[in-house]
Amino acid sequence: MNEIDTTxxxxxxxxxxxxxxxxxxxxxxxxxxxxxxxVEQIFSGLEAQRxxxxxxxxxxxxxxxxxxxxxxxxxxxxxxxxxxxxxDDMRWNIHLVDETPTGDTFHVTRPCLHxxxxxxxxxxPVGATYNREDGLVVMDYDRxxxxxxxxxxxxxxxRSFNWRDRADEPNxxxxxxxxxxxxRRPRGVMEKCTFCIHRITGxxxxxxxxxxxxxxxxxxxxxxxxxxxxxxxLNDPDSPVSRIIATTPTFRLREEIGxxxxxxxxxxxxxxx
Amino acid sequence: MTAVTRFVRRSPIFSAxxxxxxxxxxxxxxxxxxxxxxxxxxxxxxxxxxWGLWITVDLSSIALGAGAxxxxxxxxxxxxxxxxxIARAAVVVGLLGYSSAMIALFVDIGRPDRFYFxxxxxxxxxxxxxxxxxxxxxxxxxxxxxxxxIVESTPLRNIRFLRGLAHFLHRIMPIAAWxxxxxxxxxxxxxxxxxxxxxxxxxxxxxxAPVLFILSAVAGGIALTLTVTLITxxxxxxxxxxxxxxxxxxxxxxxxxxxxxxxxxxxxxVTNYYSHPPAIRHDLELLGEHTPYGFTFWWxxxxxxxxxxxxxxxxxxxxxxxxxxxxxxxxxxxGVVVFRWNMTLSGFVVPMxxxxxxxxxxxxxxxxxxxxxxxxVVGIVGYWLLAxxxxxRFLKLYPYERTIEEARREMLERAAAERSALDESAPxxxx
Numbered sequence: 001m002n003e004i005d006t007t008x009x010x011x012x013x014x015x016x017x018x019x020x021x022x023x024x025x026x027x028x029x030x031x032x033x034x035x036x037x038x039v040e041q042i043f044s045g046l047e048a049q050r051x052x053x054x055x056x057x058x059x060x061x062x063x064x065x066x067x068x069x070x071x072x073x074x075x076x077x078x079x080x081x082x083x084x085x086x087x088d089d090m091r092w093n094i095h096l097v098d099e100t101p102t103g104d105t106f107h108v109t110r111p112c113l114h115x116x117x118x119x120x121x122x123x124x125p126v127g128a129t130y131n132r133e134d135g136l137v138v139m140d141y142d143r144x145x146x147x148x149x150x151x152x153x154x155x156x157x158x159r160s161f162n163w164r165d166r167a168d169e170p171n172x173x174x175x176x177x178x179x180x181x182x183x184r185r186p187r188g189v190m191e192k193c194t195f196c197i198h199r200i201t202g203x204x205x206x207x208x209x210x211x212x213x214x215x216x217x218x219x220x221x222x223x224x225x226x227x228x229x230x231x232x233x234l235n236d237p238d239s240p241v242s243r244i245i246a247t248t249p250t251f252r253l254r255e256e257i258g259x260x261x262x263x264x265x266x267x268x269x270x271x272x273x
Numbered sequence: 274m275t276a277v278t279r280f281v282r283r284s285p286i287f288s289a290x291x292x293x294x295x296x297x298x299x300x301x302x303x304x305x306x307x308x309x310x311x312x313x314x315x316x317x318x319x320x321x322x323x324w325g326l327w328i329t330v331d332l333s334s335i336a337l338g339a340g341a342x343x344x345x346x347x348x349x350x351x352x353x354x355x356x357x358x359i360a361r362a363a364v365v366v367g368l369l370g371y372s373s374a375m376i377a378l379f380v381d382i383g384r385p386d387r388f389y390f391x392x393x394x395x396x397x398x399x400x401x402x403x404x405x406x407x408x409x410x411x412x413x414x415x416x417x418x419x420x421x422x423i424v425e426s427t428p429l430r431n432i433r434f435l436r437g438l439a440h441f442l443h444r445i446m447p448i449a450a451w452x453x454x455x456x457x458x459x460x461x462x463x464x465x466x467x468x469x470x471x472x473x474x475x476x477x478x479x480x481x482a483p484v485l486f487i488l489s490a491v492a493g494g495i496a497l498t499l500t501v502t503l504i505t506x507x508x509x510x511x512x513x514x515x516x517x518x519x520x521x522x523x524x525x526x527x528x529x530x531x532x533x534x535x536x537x538x539x540x541x542x543v544t545n546y547y548s549h550p551p552a553i554r555h556d557l558e559l560l561g562e563h564t565p566y567g568f569t570f571w572w573x574x575x576x577x578x579x580x581x582x583x584x585x586x587x588x589x590x591x592x593x594x595x596x597x598x599x600x601x602x603x604x605x606x607x608g609v610v611v612f613r614w615n616m617t618l619s620g621f622v623v624p625m626x627x628x629x630x631x632x633x634x635x636x637x638x639x640x641x642x643x644x645x646x647x648x649x650v651v652g653i654v655g656y657w658l659l660a661x662x663x664x665x666r667f668l669k670l671y672p673y674e675r676t677i678e679e680a681r682r683e684m685l686e687r688a689a690a691e692r693s694a695l696d697e698s699a700p701x702x703x704x
Contacts, residue, residue, distance in 0.1 A: 016350065023455060067629070090320070098630030108628055119473055125402035126387075126394040145390050146313075146383015148323040149401050152620075155473030156627045161323060161383065164314040187312045188383030253627050257472045271629060 060135035061195055061210060062234040062262035063221070064241045064250065065109060068269055069228040072097065072107035075177075076220035076229060080111075082178035083196065083219035085171055090160035092193035093220055106268035109229075111220065112137060112158045112193035113253060113261035120150035120159060129190070135234070135262050136195055144189040151190060155254050159192045178219055195231075209233075211240055234262065249273060287666065294659035301376075301652005304645050308380050317643040322621040326642040327381040330650055332464055332613040334373040334657070335408070336486065337606055339494030341367025341415060342450075342457035344522075349450035358518050358673040361422055363498045365664050368415040370494075371408060373653045380649055400463045400470060407460030414453040417442050426669040461487040468616055475552035476560070477620040481540035485612075488536055489579075492529035493609035496582060499526060500602025503595050505665045512680035513671040523598055527586025530605060534579045556623040563637045564622055569611055578608015 072095060080086060080093040093111045100106060114137045115121075121129055121137060128143035129150055151159040165187040174180060182198055185191045196218040203209070203216035210216045211232030221229040232239035237246070241264070244250070250264040251273040267273045281288040308315055318325050344363040347356040379385050391405040421439035429435050442449075465486030468477040499522055506513040514522075544553050560566040585591040585601035592598065624635030642650075664670060675683075 020350070020451060020454070023451070096628055096634050097632070098628050098634060099632035101631050105632075106630065108630070110627075119471065122398045123401060123470075125396055125399045125405055126390045127396040128394075143387075143390065143394060144384065145387045147381075147401065148383070149399075149467075151320060151323050153471050153473060155625060157321070157625060160320050161313075163318075164312055190383075251629070253629065254473075265629065267629070273629075 058133060058235060059204070059210075059233040060235040060262065061200060062114070062135065062232065062241050062264065063111065063195070063218075064230040064244045064264045064266065066228040066230075066266040067106055067108060067271075068266055069226045070107040070109060070268075071226055071228075073225060075223045075225060076109055078173045078177040079219040079223040080193070082171065082173040082176070083181050084194070085174075085180035085182065085184050086191075087166060087169065088172075090162070090191070092158075092160070092191070100268065100270035101272075102270050104268075104270050106271070108265075109220075110156060110158065110253070111195070111218075111263065113156055113259070113263040114195060115259035115261045117258055117260045119153040119155060119259065123149045123153040125149065134200070136197055136200070137192075138197065139189075139191060139194070141185050141189045141191070146188040146190065148190065155257055155259060159190055161190055162187050177223070287662075291659065291662060294655045294662065297651050297655025298659055299652075299655075300648050301650075301655055304648030304652060305376075305380050307645055308649065309385065313381075313383060315643060315645045317640055317646065319638065319640075321624070322618070322638040322640045324381075324617055324621065325640055326614075326646045326650060327377045328617050329610065329614040330653060331374040331377040331381070332617070333606075333610045334370040334377070334653070335464065336370075336461065336490035336609050336613065337494050337497045338367035338370025338374075338415075339457065339461055339487075339490035340496075340498035341370075341418075341494070342411075342453045343491050343495055344498065345418065345446075345450040346454050349447040350454065355515065355518060356522070358514050358671060359498065359502060359522055361672070362502055362513075362670045363495075364415060364418045365422070365661070365668070365670060366494075366498045366501065368412070368419050369657050369660050371412045371415060373657055374408070375412070376653055376656070377649070400466045404460045404463045404467070407456045407463070411453060411456040411460065414449050414456065417449050418446065418453075422668055422670065426667065458487065461490045465616075468620060471620070473625055474556075474620040474623070475550065476556045476623060477616075479540065479544075481536060482616075485533070485536055485540060488529065488533035489609050489612055492526060492533045492579070492582075493605045495522065495526040495529060496586075496602040496605035499523060500599050500606070501661060501665075502671070503599050503602075507595070509665070510677065511671075511674055512677050513674050515673050516684065518673075520592065523586045523592050523601075526601075526605070527583050527592075530579050530583035530586065534575070534583065537575065537579070556619075559623050559637055560619055563639070564618070566615060566619055566622075569615055573611040574608055574615065577604050578611060579605070582608070 074095050077091060077093050077095050081088070081091065084092060086092050093109060096108045096110070097105055098108050114135055116131065116135065118129075118131065118137050121131055124130075125147060126143055126145055128140045128145070130138055130140075132138050146161070148161055151161060162185050166184055171180065181196075182194075199216045199218065200210045203213070206216075208216045209232075210218075211221070211230065214222045217231050221231045230240045230244060232241035234242060234245075236242060244266070245264055248266055250266055252259075252261045252264055255261075316325070340363040344356055344360040347353045348360045379388055382388060391402050392409060396402045421443045424430050424435050424439035430439075462483035465482035465484070468474075469479050469482030471477045499519075502513055544550055545557070557566075582601040582605040585597050591601075618640060622638050622640070624637055626635060628634050
């Protein structure tokens with residue numbers, strides 16, 4: 001008579017555990033896996049509407065920045081600040097002095113890269129930043145809660161936060177470099193380069209082509225004195241940007257992390273890519 | 274007023290303690306109002322380092338509330354009913370942790386007026402959205418679990434409707450425990466994933482971050498619940514837990530700390546000992562130059578925050594000493610806080626080098642919280658202690674509660690009963 005109860009789990013316990021695991025997994029899948037049908041329906045509705053408006057072609061706006069031409073004059077920086085009413089410590093478009101491995105200096109400017117696989121978009125808890133059909137990464141200032149997770153996630157430091165209320169601040173770049181075309185953002189929301197979205201939106205319907213007609217082209221591209229910035233439709237093989245990309249070696253910043261940026265760079269002399 | 278005066282006269286020390294905590298809470302309220310008026314410019318946060326002390330507090334207080342789901346699971350899922358002796362306290366600690374986190378988050382977001390937006394505008398690909406939803410739901414679960422305790426211990430029990438509601442909530446507790454466990458497993462890990470999914474920053478990007486977060490949360494959450502219980506018992510001069518429950522919960526906390534240490538050491542060794550990815554090595558070198566990261570990692574996260582508590586909890590001699598147990602819990606909680614602080618700051622301090630050339634264009638960020646940031650934290654700590662003190666004094670948190678004499682007598686009686694049972698069943702010793 002040496003009966004020892006070796007039962008660790010009764011069948012009932014096991015069933016409970018399995019059921020628990022099942023429920024947990026189901027909840028996880030329901031939360032993590034693609035959009036709920038309702039949201040999907042909204043998106044497919046938008047898609048249908050867009051195709052009805054413009055059946056033949058969907059543009060994808062992109063930029064080429066020629067680092068072999070850039071002289072670091074910072075005109076693009078100031079034009080952006082004037083046009084979009086951006087403060088000096090919150091610049092959407094910045095300039096850096098960098099160095100090739102052989103020790104030659106060169107200039108880099110960086111707008112928002114409008115990634116197609118944007119880390120900032122996937123982390124936003126409220127969908128206040130999203131990819132528009134034409135490739136732009138858009139900010140919805142009315143929805144942003146100011147959690148700054150997008151700023152944390154952006155691999156290029158391209159986002160800035162409205163730490164303070166800027167309503168009464170002067171803009172030293174106005175009117176020399178342009179006049180504000182958009183409203184200032186309120187305190188507590190995130191902002192970033194928009195590719196001058198207010199110029200691009202509706203341009204094609206008016207018969208104008210962004211990247212060709214200056215009034216619908218980003219301010220930074222128009223002002224560049226050495227023609228180092230080009231803008232246009234990456235989906236159109238005849239656009240200025242597509243032609244450059246097809247004929248010149250270009251690279252994108254931190255290509256290895258798979259962000260699929262819409263801004264291409266032409267390397268300066270002496271920088272292998 | 275007279276009731277208050279009488280109370281103050283009867284328990285002057287407790288009243289003074291409550292007054293102190295109320296002052297801390299008041300400092301917090303003033304600081305929060307100051308932040309709401311002037312915005313986040315009054316913090317020392319910046320675009321390069323946008324998360325700091327408040328996020329650390331938020332992550333830590335949620336982690337340290339993890340005792341609630343673990344011990345509720347003991348009672349209602351694994352049907353170990355005797356653990357109800359500590360589960361109620363754990364649930365209150367949990368609710369305090371989650372409400373503290375909500376206060377911290379509310380101040381920390383740029384638009385507190387839009388705090389409820391994640392519930393309306395779903396973005397299912399964001400771990401932060403998942404966390405927000407889980408925290409909202411789980412806080413409701415915790416409220417459901419705490420509500421019957423409040424009704425039972427206060428004059429509210431005389432209201433028939435509330436009594437009925439409390440009874441109903443108590444009956445559906447097993448369901449609440451299941452849901453609570455599911456939600457906790459999700460968001461405690463997702464808090465680590467908040468950093469773990471960020472491919473842009475090599476010190477963060479790691480598949481082990483979510484698991485490290487939940488393991489440290491379980492270890493720290495149980496440890497903190499046990500420690501506040503022991504301290505409360507000492508102050509009340511009562512025995513709040515049956516000895517065997519105390520012993521088992523302490524052992525469990527020890528094993529949880531070991532599990533956390535095990536994964537922590539491997540997740541360190543894979544990228545720092547057995548391989549050396551250049552990006553991670555570069556970032557850690559910078560952190561070593563500019564911050565006490567290495568020192569705090571080894572001393573506070575590993576040694577004081579996990580290894581020593583594990584030893585105290587698992588070595589029978591120290592486990593029998595209640596002061597050692599209190600120390601272990603405080604160290605464990607400290608370890609969780611330092612881990613969250615290091616995790617949050619390390620990724621920001623190291624600049625991301627996205628420029629195409631070889632020049633060192635970016636400089637490491639520096640951060641030390643501003644006075645207002647500390648003020649808010651003082652308020653949150655004050656709130657936590659104030660609510661706990663009042664709950665421990667006025668709510669029936671410990672069903673086992675008895676005086677030390679009673680507990681001792683009971684123990685002696687049980688020992689005597691066991692001895693006589695042995696005497697009867699055992700054959701007479703051979704002469």
